[in-house]
Amino acid sequence: MLDVNWARTVFPPGALDDPTSVGLTSAHTVTLADESSPFRLDTGEFIAPVDVEYETYGTLSAARDNVVLVVHALSGDAHVAGWDYDAIQTGRKWRLRKPGWWDTVVGPGKPLDTRKFFVICANVLGSCYGTTGPGSPHPRTGKPYGLSFPMVTVGDWVNLQARLLDHLGIERILAVVGGSLGGQQVIEWMMAYPDRVEKAIVLAASAKLSAQGLAFNAVGRQTIMSDPNFNGGNYYGGPVPAQGLSAARMLAHITYLSDAAMDMKFGRRYRNKTKPDFDFGIEFEVESYLAYQGQSFVERFDANSYLYITRAMDYYDAAERWGGGNLVEACSRVTADTMVVSFSSDWLYPPAQCRELAAAFCQCGKPVTYIEVPSSYGHDAFLVETEIVGKLLADFLAREPKR
């Protein structure tokens, strides 16, 4: 019973029949850990059950050698491309509004060509989009975990993705690709599973978050945790910490855009007026934009997941994990052919920090391609500069891997 939202959407013929088409997709959920085989976390804790929501696009080749693993960023999910059939059926409206988050890049004839590649993306542990997270029921109480959910790390996410690949019977992946926090998962993949990755593409990410990045995350979490509705993370079933989460998202959004992009897009224009009202409401366009971003995020994201995922972002430090603090040492584990792409106006993971990662590969004689894309879109460029990113991806995937 497809509703009117779906009916209005024009899908290519055979969208439901052709597995290489991503006109309409279905999410799958698989239980990858249960009481008998709990999932061991970086902290040493165990968690069970662990459900993982993932989507696939295209067809797995008989030799199982055409897998491209896409890893999502902070607020992303497994729904990379096409329109979500389940969401349409169940009326999960936020997903109806737009196709997958990388629909411009993944699909038949697109840079990650699903006529050729079998693309997989899984929602990360701790998120709120189908994989087990703080909103999931605690196995002992049946009530949502809230802050009793264990701390998760980028390493945990990658280990869980590896377990998903095991489940799907996939030993080795042709490529892993992701941007921002997704890019850090790519780095972790190369280092944790060097034998399983042929090519790796890191977009707008470096081996660790800067002190400034840690600071922004800390403020975002404080706004959430001091919201009157937060209640120590136990807000499920009641009003959510909307103001706090909204403020956190507004703040994060500033870090995703460049100063120049904000000036171009909004400048100091007033919102629907030529003079200010002289009050604390919405005066400027940029305030209106941020307020909208904050509010719409509250409708689609869980505040506790925001806490856990930003903390994972804080903790990640590839050099510390794999090189005793030495990034060159960490990179020397890697066998994948690597491409690192930075964006000139990105100030969350600035080019200089991305270049440091590429330089570390060079220093240990590993093949690496480093590209700084000129863009005024800031950190968001990795999602916005579709044409250049798509071309870089397609070319890098098409060429013989360097050893």
Added chain:
Amino acid sequence: MLDVNWARTVFPPGALDDPTSVGLTSAHTVTLADESSPFRLDTGEFIAPVDVEYETYGTLSAARDNVVLVVHALSGDAHVAGWDYDAIQTGRKWRLRKPGWWDTVVGPGKPLDTRKFFVICANVLGSCYGTTGPGSPHPRTGKPYGLSFPMVTVGDWVNLQARLLDHLGIERILAVVGGSLGGQQVIEWMMAYPDRVEKAIVLAASAKLSAQGLAFNAVGRQTIMSDPNFNGGNYYGGPVPAQGLSAARMLAHITYLSDAAMDMKFGRRYRNKTKPDFDFGIEFEVESYLAYQGQSFVERFDANSYLYITRAMDYYDAAERWGGGNLVEACSRVTADTMVVSFSSDWLYPPAQCRELAAAFCQCGKPVTYIEVPSSYGHDAFLVETEIVGKLLADFLAREPKR
């Protein structure tokens, strides 16, 4: 009856007797507007009474031609130099902890030499340090204004400072100097009162705040206004919106420091440990620093004042006020000899924006000195780089003004 805090402090001999010494200072409060002569605001509203707290250092010359007006930034006050005698007497502890906010620059033998200059600084309208603000009693109800306090602008601040100078019998000032939001007051002084200013020194400020700056202010205000204790601004006498104000200050602090400065100062070091605890408490040094900055700000600043002053910062646009949107037109009003100083790593008022102001002076043939100080301290550099700033100030004040 000076208490032990004072006794421990060593003042130069004669600190209390010599008016050019700023070992120990007293704040003055003057009522500059009352019911019979209310103060007209930029919005068209009137306010009365208006009390202004100010301090002076040094001796006014017989010809009244040695006045340097210092204007303070967002969280500053009239107490520029020395130790506050009144605060020591009344136990206003936050002032006891440290001398005036520009004590390194203002004093006998210092760059703003009080043996030579008569230095004045007044607390701005809407602040919480002695001048009338949202915490002051509403004349009709006797209760604190809260958000019924009228909106104030940088223009209002400067007009009120002009009224203070009238009161003190000072027609013309040798120089006006300030940084950040203080720098914007300097710009306003030059344009609103071209006949009264001989020299003007703008530090770390441009003619308007960028869209990114507007955005940060908006998030800061949202954190305050969504604090459960905010209560529409009526929190006086009860618990203050501490969490919200603290988060706003933490956020602002990030914008005062450069990325590089934060990396140098804190990096990714854990706080008092070598491994993380894996929780949402203080894990990293930078989190501890920000939390401290936030908490100590709550002890010394009023949340409502923060709302009003950041809003004034938002609204200020010299080109719009004085040039119909054209900065060159606005600058053509100015007769003062001007120095604009930017700091290389400042990203709140970046060098490019400060240079735009200097360029506008050039374009209308006005004398201007523009200096970009290389510094890794970010926006804070205007307060931190005392040696170079002091030297620039002293040299600029000593030379014959250019016409």
